[in-house]
Amino acid sequence: MGAWRQYGALTAVLGACTAAGLWGFANTGGPLPYAKRFASALQQGARDGSGALLDVGRGVVVAGPIRKQGLVGEYVAVVAVLALVGLATYAYTTRRASDPPRR
Amino acid sequence: MAHIHLGDGSFPLWALVLWTTLGGSLVAYVLYRLRTRSVETRHVALAGVAAAASFAVFQLNLPVWGGVHLNLTGLVGILAGPLLGPLVTVVVNVFSAALGHGAVGLLGANTLVNATEALVAFYAFRTLVRANWSPFPAGATAATLGLAAGAFLMGGIVVASGVNGSALPRADLALAVSGMVAVNLGVAVLEGVLTGFVVQFLATVRPDLVGAAADDTTEPSGVAV
Secondary structure (H helix, E strand, C coil): CCHHHHHHHHHHHHHHHHHHHHHHHHHECCCCCHHHHHHHHHHHCCECCCCCCECHHHCCEECHHHHHCCCHHHHHHHHHHHHHHHHHHHHHHHHHHHCCCCC | CCCCCCCCCCCCHHHHHHHHHHHHHHHHHHHHHHHHCCCCHHHHHHHHHHHHHHHHHHCEEECECCCECCCCHHHHHHHHHHHHHHHHHHHHHHHHHHCCCCCHHHHHHHHHHHHHHHHHHHHHHHHHHHCCCCHHHHHHHHHHHHHHHHHHHHHHHHHHHCCCCCCCCHHHHHHHHHHHHHHHHHHHHHHHHHHHHHHHHHHHHCHHHHHHHHHHCCCCCCCCC
């Protein structure tokens, strides 16, 4: 399929989702963290709000439940274990694939 | 990035039982399929790495749309496939709930939502690649569609279940939930484009990884990028 059709279809999908997102953002309280937005929308209903879509000053933070309970160390440990298991399995299979077949 | 951010006890008991049963049934079906088909160890390795990436990103709150986290479930589906992909979402949700991010009682519902994202992304990606789409538009479109499907399912689950302690009439609840679904669609744009770039990168440096899951754990003809 032609590149213009592929990117045209992608643009249409992204455009529709962006428009929906902007509507939802404005109708669920504006710039609220996701968990607060979820709770307030379901308890108080839809309500108007406005604000910046991007708040660079806030930065990237670990999710509230983990941060507030002091579980950041456990979070890092789980990520490390999952990554190590995946990478170790990958290394094992790569090495095994390069071994000559047994007779 | 759809994820039901409610505490334990938010859903009535019948809904809890229903979604847990459906989520458990999905996992049981996937495990049965995995037992009856051979899965290459490299696919398991890829699923492990995908689980680590998904779990890590799942816990990071980004300063866009008010503060959201990504799931990378679209990427998980594309890389790990329709069998290992749902299992990755179970692992990510279990570990997340263990750390307090997501309710333990909603594991079934959240697994259904995230597994749907992975499954739709996988099948959409495979369909688009078979239609000769390039990796970036195929990956981005497939991931966005998968995340959109998950967002709608999440909304449906919440509206169908009702929320304990919410005095909103069902129509007002549906309106509020539709706003949340719409926010998720907005976030899907970010995650979809990110997935597209990752798929494009992998297709350039390791094309075997992108089509790996589809090669022999699903239908005979897989994704060839």
